[in-house]
Ligand SMILES: *[C@@H]1O[C@H](CO)[C@@H](O)[C@H](O)[C@H]1NC(C)=O
Ligand SMILES: *[C@@H]1O[C@H](CO)[C@@H](O)[C@H](O)[C@H]1NC(C)=O
C-alpha cells in the first residue's frame with residue numbers, strides 16, 4: 013500500500029476511535045417502522061444498560077429501557093435488538109405524530125465514566141429508507157478518502173520523481 017494511503021487510513025481510524033463512546037446515532041425507515049441505530053464502542057464484556065427515549069413538546073417519553081420505567085404505549089409498539097457494538101430500536105407503525113428528538117443513552121459499568129448520550133432529530137419526510145443506506149455512506153466515505161488523498165499522492169510522486 014502506498015504510504016500516503018496508509019497514513020490517510022490510519023488518521024481516519026484514529027479519529028473514529030477517538031470520538032465519543034456512542035460512535036453514531038442514525039435513523040431510517042424500514043417499511044412502516046422507524047429504526048434507530050445506536051452504535052457504540054464495545055471494549056469489554058461488561059453488562060450494558062441503555063435507554064431509548066424521545067423528546068417532543070418539552071416532554072421526554074421513554075420508549076425502551078433497562079434504566080427506568082418506559083411508557084407502556086411506546087414500549088408496546090417497539091423492540092430493541094442488541095448485538096455487539098449496536099443497539100437497534102424499532103418503533104412500529106411510525107407516523108408524523110412520532111416525530112421528535114430521539115435519544116440513545118447507555119452505560120457500561122467499568123468501561124466509561126458516566127452515561128453516554130446522543131440524540132437525533134427525526135422527521136418522517138426526511139428519513140431515508142434503511143436498506144443500503146449505511147453501505148452507501150461507507151462507499152462514499154471511501155471514495156471521498158481516495159479523492160482527498162489523490163492530490164497528496166500526486167504531490168508525493170512529483171517530489172520523488
Ligand atoms: C462486547 O463484545 C464481547 C466480545 O468481544 C461480548 O462478549 C460482549 O457480550 C459484548 N458486549 C455487549 C454489551 O454486547
Ligand atoms: C423486532 O421486531 C421486528 C419486526 O417485527 C422483528 O423482525 C425482530 O425480530 C424483532 N426483534 C426482536 C429482538 O424481538
Ligand SMILES: *[C@@H]1O[C@H](CO)[C@@H](O)[C@H](O)[C@H]1NC(C)=O
Nearest residue numbers: 067113114115129130131132
Ligand atoms: C441533543 O444534543 C444536543 C448536543 O449534544 C444538546 O444540546 C440538546 O440539548 C439535546 N437535545 C435533547 C432533546 O436532549
Ligand SMILES: *[C@@H]1O[C@H](CO)[C@@H](O)[C@H](O)[C@H]1NC(C)=O
Nearest residue numbers: 144145147148149150151152
Ligand atoms: C458499496 O460497495 C459494495 C462493495 O464494495 C457493493 O456491493 C455495494 O453495492 C455498494 N453499495 C452502494 C450503495 O453503492
